[in-house]
Amino acid sequence: MEVRPDYEKLIELAHYRMPIGKFKNRYLVDLPEPYLVWFKQKGFPEGKLGTLLQSMLEIKINGLEPLIRKIQKEFPK
Numbered sequence: 001m002e003v004r005p006d007y008e009k010l011i012e013l014a015h016y017r018m019p020i021g022k023f024k025n026r027y028l029v030d031l032p033e034p035y036l037v038w039f040k041q042k043g044f045p046e047g048k049l050g051t052l053l054q055s056m057l058e059i060k061i062n063g064l065e066p067l068i069r070k071i072q073k074e075f076p077k
Contacts, residue, residue, distance in 0.1 A: 014071040016052050028056040029068045036060065
């Protein structure tokens with residue numbers, strides 16, 4: 001199946017693991033929402049990680065976690 005670039009970004013987000021800190025190695029979708037809100041208040045990290053954390057916060061706020069979990073199942077790494 002061909003995957004479009006937007007889907008590739010969602011697939012990457014679904015499989016991205018926290019590289020640092022208290023929740024190291026957890027999928028971003030498994031991070032507690034208050035942790036993501038804390039980042040928003042303190043400032044997201046620069047670069048890719050910050051962008052992905054911001055995206056995950058929006059996904060959680062809008063109740064779209066099931067979409068990410070479905071992607072994890074349909075496109076395993």
